[in-house]
Amino acid sequence: MSRIDALIAELCPEGVEFKAIGDLGELVRGNGMPKSDFVESGVGCIHYGQIYTHYGIWATETKSFVPGAKAERLAKVDPGDLVITNTSENIDDVCKAVAWIGEAQIVTGGHATVLKHDQDPKYLAYYLQTPSFFADKKKHATGTKVIDVSAKSLAKIRIPVPPLAVQQEIVKILDAFTELEAELEAELEAELEARRRQYKYYRDALLAFSDQDIRWAAMAELGEFIRGRRFTKADYVEDGVPCIHYGEIYTRYGTAADTAISHVRADMAASLRYAKPGDVVVTDVGETVEDVGKAVAWVGTEDVAIHDHCYAFRHSMNPKFVSYCMQTSSFIAEKAKYVARTKVNTLLIGGFSKIRIPVPSLEEQERIVAILDKFDALVNDISIGLPAEIAARRRQYAYYRDRLLTFKEAA
CATH class of the missing domain: 3.90.220.20 (DNA methylase specificity domains)
Structure with a gap:
């Protein structure tokens, strides 16, 4: 934090400038590109639905491809651009962003907007995860079954834009923290999966009654x-x-x-x-x-x-x-x-x-249920055991990310 504080004191001592997203560059709305267009190889593409499920903060490779002829009519995504979803089934996923930092130009389709800008792309993608941005996008969201934030509305949302040196330092810290959090979470997930297999084996054995005349x-x-x-x-x-x-x-x-x-x-x-x-x-x-x-x-x-x-x-x-x-x-x-x-x-x-x-007898049924309830809670209850540890790591990461991305606004 001290390195960032020093940079802010040196480069923007009066506070950080906030700008509307539309003033950061050009917003290009995607169109078309159903999944039926996907091919084994071709021009890399990011489908809006994959931003919720497949991609993280940034990407260097695409999961899917479209033929060159179809790519011609789609929105172009250049290295450094941000791809932002415009629609979702819930308010959390709408406006989720992935920074494209691959080497080649790719494309995207409908329900997504490309932001072409001159800021640090990872910084912008990280900021779009914060509670501050969530509160702002919620004001512009429309719909009930399908939530929509149009490119026009997205352009109005103001975000902090510190100097590039500050953005890059924040990204360096968040990248390291993200990598550490991912490693810890992977270890915990592996342990949780091992516990689940152990529980499954024990439950199956307990309910087989192989050594009892039931x-x-x-x-x-x-x-x-x-x-x-x-x-x-x-x-x-x-x-x-x-x-x-x-x-x-x-x-x-x-x-x-x-x-x-x-x-x-x-x-x-x-x-x-x-x-x-x-x-x-x-x-x-x-x-x-x-x-x-x-x-x-x-x-x-x-x-x-x-x-x-x-x-x-x-x-x-x-x-x-x-x-x-x-x-x-x-x-x-x-x-x-x-x-x-x-x-x-x-x-x-x-x-x-x-x-x-x-x-078995009702007494035996109750005894077995009591045993399996304890095991089930250890494995699955979010308030105890390993799932709680995973949730705690995620909260810790979100807390530090949000602190790093909170700034005093310049007058």
Whole structure:
């Protein structure tokens, strides 16, 4: 920090100048370039969607390519340019930027804007991650399902523009910090993955009952499957009937849940079907075979509405025990036999309900659940264990980045 302070004291003692992004250079809006244009080799290109998922602060190589003839009509990205997204499904991703520091000219397509400028490209990309920029872009964001910040609106956002020497020193520090954070995170991710494999092995072994004389029964013998009824995300409200959407089971829920993430309109209550406390809610579609038939035990105190791509499995066992059984490798292998592999993987419930699971005493079910709950928390709970350490590293990095990129504005 002292080196940067010294540079600021020397080069801009009265504060740092803030400029509108549009005054830094030229903003060129991209157009076209669907993924169907991609080829194995050709002119390098950056698709706006890849900026959310593939690229970091900067890039020297592209993930994708387009034919030379198609590249001619696309927006050109020269070394040092910034590629900024204009649309996203959420406010966090919109205006995410990647600095192109490769050696050759590349191209980009629609939903992206190219900033051609004479600043340090990495400095600009780093600044566009800060809470200050987030607050400003939010003021210009429009839309609900798709969030948009137009190139015209982006051009109005003011950002600090210290002298190049200051920008370069900040980039040097943030690059080193980013590399260190990435190394530490990779080590933690590797450790977490090892823990997950260990947990999976232990869970599968514990629920195999290979050394015990335990009754096994088909799920159809142990309970009934009750299909949900349709609602859409357009029906969501802040406060209404608690509900579980099938898509949330893949992404938001774990082994069990006692609180619903979403709610639908109260006037729909009579037309819906519900899982009762103790039911296990099972998906009947998914992008992968593993997602189909994914389950969450509902352990809340009230009924919860379920989507028509879900079934409530109603039974008299420990619901978390059943949910854990449905995570095992052997159960997943069995359920794969009952998935119709069409455009959308669909569960054939008639066959699925024939899959056998172990039926130990309720006391034994509770004992096993207590063991697996502790292991599951260690591996997956963001508030403890390795995931918390990874989250802490990310917060630490964001804190120092934001401090380095906060300046007193010149009068």
